[in-house]
Amino acid sequence: MRSPAVSGRLFVVGLxxxxxxxxTPEAARALAQATDLVGYASYxxxxxxxxxxxxxxxxxxxxxxxxxxxxxxxxxxxxxxxxSGGDPGIFAxxxxxxxxxxxxxxxxxxxxxxxxxxxxxxxxxxxRAGAPLGHDFCAISLSDNLKPWTLIEKRLxxxxxxxxxxxxxxxxxxxxxxxxxxAFALLAKHKSGDTSVILARAVGRSDERLEITTLAKxxxxxxxxxxxxxxxxxxxxxxxxxxxxxxxxTPRGAS
Amino acid sequence: MRSPAVSGRLFVVGLxxxxxxxxTPEAARALAQATDLVGYASYxxxxxxxxxxxxxxxxxxxxxxxxxxxxxxxxxxxxxxxxSGGDPGIFAxxxxxxxxxxxxxxxxxxxxxxxxxxxxxxxxxxxRAGAPLGHDFCAISLSDNLKPWTLIEKRLxxxxxxxxxxxxxxxxxxxxxxxxxxAFALLAKHKSGDTSVILARAVGRSDERLEITTLAKxxxxxxxxxxxxxxxxxxxxxxxxxxxxxxxxTPRGAS
Numbered sequence: 001m002r003s004p005a006v007s008g009r010l011f012v013v014g015l016x017x018x019x020x021x022x023x024t025p026e027a028a029r030a031l032a033q034a035t036d037l038v039g040y041a042s043y044x045x046x047x048x049x050x051x052x053x054x055x056x057x058x059x060x061x062x063x064x065x066x067x068x069x070x071x072x073x074x075x076x077x078x079x080x081x082x083x084s085g086g087d088p089g090i091f092a093x094x095x096x097x098x099x100x101x102x103x104x105x106x107x108x109x110x111x112x113x114x115x116x117x118x119x120x121x122x123x124x125x126x127x128r129a130g131a132p133l134g135h136d137f138c139a140i141s142l143s144d145n146l147k148p149w150t151l152i153e154k155r156l157x158x159x160x161x162x163x164x165x166x167x168x169x170x171x172x173x174x175x176x177x178x179x180x181x182x183a184f185a186l187l188a189k190h191k192s193g194d195t196s197v198i199l200a201r202a203v204g205r206s207d208e209r210l211e212i213t214t215l216a217k218x219x220x221x222x223x224x225x226x227x228x229x230x231x232x233x234x235x236x237x238x239x240x241x242x243x244x245x246x247x248x249x250t251p252r253g254a255s
Numbered sequence: 256m257r258s259p260a261v262s263g264r265l266f267v268v269g270l271x272x273x274x275x276x277x278x279t280p281e282a283a284r285a286l287a288q289a290t291d292l293v294g295y296a297s298y299x300x301x302x303x304x305x306x307x308x309x310x311x312x313x314x315x316x317x318x319x320x321x322x323x324x325x326x327x328x329x330x331x332x333x334x335x336x337x338x339s340g341g342d343p344g345i346f347a348x349x350x351x352x353x354x355x356x357x358x359x360x361x362x363x364x365x366x367x368x369x370x371x372x373x374x375x376x377x378x379x380x381x382x383r384a385g386a387p388l389g390h391d392f393c394a395i396s397l398s399d400n401l402k403p404w405t406l407i408e409k410r411l412x413x414x415x416x417x418x419x420x421x422x423x424x425x426x427x428x429x430x431x432x433x434x435x436x437x438a439f440a441l442l443a444k445h446k447s448g449d450t451s452v453i454l455a456r457a458v459g460r461s462d463e464r465l466e467i468t469t470l471a472k473x474x475x476x477x478x479x480x481x482x483x484x485x486x487x488x489x490x491x492x493x494x495x496x497x498x499x500x501x502x503x504x505t506p507r508g509a510s
Contacts, residue, residue, distance in 0.1 A: 019281075024374065026276040063507075087374075089381040091507075095389025098504035102494050109496045115382040119279065119342075119372050126344040127370040134350025136410050138393040138419060146508030151418075155391050158417025162410040164393060239357050241364045249353035252318075252346075253401030 008111040010074040011081045012088040012097055014118020015046055019204035022119045030081050030116055038070040039083035039093075047083060063093060067100035071108045087120040091141050091169045121228040122167035125200030128210050130239070130247035132198060132230050137165035137250075142172075142179045149179075156183055160190035165236060165250055168229040172220075180229065181220040187231060188215055196232035196248050199223060212238070212248060263366040265329040266336045267343040267352055269373020270301055274459035277374045285336050285371055293325040294338035294348075302338060318348060322355035326363045342375040346396045346424045376483040377422035380455030383465050385494070385502035387453060387485050392420035397427075397434045404434075411438055415445035420491060420505055423484040427475075435484065436475040442486060443470055451487035451503050454478055467493070467503060 011030040016022035031037070031047055041057040056073075058066045067082070074080045084093035094115045101108045126133040138159040142152060159166045166187070171180040187195075193216030201209040201224070211222060215231065223229060232250060239247040266285040271277035286292070286302055296312040311328075313321045322337070329335045339348035349370045356363045381388040393414040397407060414421045421442070426435040442450075448471030456464040456479065466477060470486065478484060487505060494502040 016279075021281040021284075022279050022372070024271075024277050024279060026274075029276075087378050089378060089386050089388050091389075094382075094386035095504055095507050098386045098389070098494060098502055099506050101502070102492060102504070109494060110498065113502070115386065117277070117374050117378040117382045119374070120378070123342050123344060123372040123375070127349075127372045131344050131349035131353045131370065133344050134346075134353070136393070136395045138391070138414075138417075140391045146506075155417040155419065158413045158419070159393075161416075162393075162413025163406075164410065164413070237357060239353060239364060243365065247353055247356070247368070249350055249357070251354050251401075252350045 007077045008074055009079045010070060010111055010113045012094045012113070012115045013081045013083050014087045014092070014116055015043060015083055015085055016119040017086055017121050017124040017204040018046070018202065022124070022204060024116065024118065027116045027118060031083070033079060034081035035079045036073050037081050037083055038066060038073070043083045043085055063096035064100055067093070067097040068104060070097070071100055071104060071111065074111050075105070075107055084118070087118045088115055089117060090120040090139065121169065121200070121203065122230065124203040125198060125228045125230055128200065128203055129198045129212065129230065131249040132196070132232060132236060133165055133167070134250040135165065135233065135235065135252060137167060139167040139169065141169045142183055143170040144176065144179065153186060156186050157190065160187055163233045165233045166231040168231070171223050171227055171229050172225055174225070178220070180223045184215065184218050184220065191215055191231070192234065195234070196236045196238060198230040198248060199227055200230065201227045203228070210245070212246060262332045263329055264334045265325060265366055265368045267349045267368070267370045268336045268338050269342045269347070269371055270298060270338055270340055271374040272341055272376050272379040272459040273301070273457065277379070277459060279371065279373065282371045282373060286338070288334060289336035290334045291328050292336050292338055293321060293328070298338045298340055318351035319355055322348070322352045323359060325352070326355055326359060326366065329366050330360070330362055342373045343370055344372060345375040345394065376424065376455070376458065377485065379458040380453060380465070380483045380485055383455060383458055384453045384467065384485070386504040387451070387487060387491060388420055388422070389505040390420065390488065390490065390507060392422060394422040394424065396424045397438055398425035399431065399434065408441060411441050412445065415442055418488045420488045421486040423486070426478050426482055426484050427480055429480070433475070435478045439470065439473050439475065446470055446486070447489065450489070451491045451493060453485040453503060454482055455485065456482045458483070465500070467501060
């Protein structure tokens with residue numbers, strides 16, 4: 001048995017996109033083992049309540065403060081699970097945690113920190129649609145909270161020039177609902193209007209919705225904070241079906 | 256109870272990188288439910304044997320034939336699990352399966368096909384190293400079995416120009432051990448020699464090995480078929496530690 005008083009243990013736990021069926025056994029065990037859970041309130045709400053475990057809920061915008069709080073708890077001898085949606089390593093809490101370590105107390109570098117991967121939103125979206133990520137792809141966050149929009153534009157252009165499949169995270173926010181419109185407009189200069197676009201909202205949750213459209217027809221009003229946007233390469237194909245949604249896939253070759 | 260004689264059910268199951276602790280409950284249930292398992296022999300070996308279940312092992316190079324076999328079994332009324340390493344949607348079996356549907360019997364389009372996502376090699380590698388995929392990234396397969404090397408070069412250049420973190424899949428094979436050397440040489444023209452490089456071999460398996468180096472020093476002889484290569488962006492940073500390996504992370508911002 002591991003003592004709950006062992007010093008310096010911190011897990012960064014990926015919950016996946018929402019469906020508990022996608023939670024790995026490793027992640028489930030860390031959640032059960034922790035003395036303290038730290039995270040955005042809506043992620044904590046997904047974790048079953050356990051007697052003797054302390055919950056530290058915070059607002060979504062304060063990742064670095066949340067990370068510092070978790071590190072301080074761990075250095076005091078607690079077993080801390082920082083909960084993250086999706087995969088903590090992909091546009092989620094792991095980068096913030098290591099930023100906090102990098103800029104924080106030297107003693108934090110002696111902690112045992114384990115990142116526990118999870119299913120990320122692009123994987124869940126792709127699985128529902130078919131195999132759109134079946135070949136080379138890029139993942140880009142459209143959030144301009146921490147990086148200039150000019151860098152986002154540069155990456156969108158590079159992704160289009162490389163003819164990658166593109167997964168767009170954080171395509172909209174209440175503060176900036178129009179960035180997905182700007183991204184669609186930029187990509188439309190480089191890619192065919194017929195390019196397949198998948199709008200995957202809340203995959204794995206009760207309000208899941210998947211729409212398959214094209215770059216020319218993609219409607220920014222259908223994209224919100226809970227939407228993951230996948231944009232095909234020139235090779236991405238649709239398989240029409242008599243019943244149900246077409247499948248979307250990107251062949252493994254260049255054809 | 257679902258009858259095993261129900262027609263037309265096929266799962267494409269992601270086993271993750273090798274550690275059963277990363278197998279999702281959804282994937283485990285599909286493996287238990289299937290009447291037939293289809294896959295590359297070394298992936299099938301990871302699945303516990305179950306009475307009454309038929310195993311169809313094949314060589315790794317014949318993805319399309321394997322997919323056609325699985326589809327024929329499903330249309331005959333079997334419940335088929337096509338097993339795949341990592342995430343079937345990322346450089347794995349799902350694209351081959353939908354290619355086979357696209358070019359195959361019209362009746363195959365009426366099948367129920369479910370892709371069950373898994374942890375992909377880049378996620379496992381990133382989790383072990385820290386948070387190198389913490390910001391915009393590309394995933395590129397260096398396999399030139401099905402696409403020309405000129406397309407791979409174009410994508411490597413675009414990924415470098417966009418200053419993405421880069422995950423390289425299939426960096427070597429027995430037939431072509433030198434492609435990772437050529438990729439390093441191409442990237443070295445566009446990126447600093449100090450750029451962090453992670454060579455992650457067999458993460459989650461007993462022979463796991465992680466090396467952190469730089470683009471200038473990266474040694475192609477340390478890269479084999481079981482290695483996932485991660486190459487940082489200009490923002491990727493190392494956190495030195497007095498004990499143990501440094502952590503590698505890419506900050507969420509442009510800094």
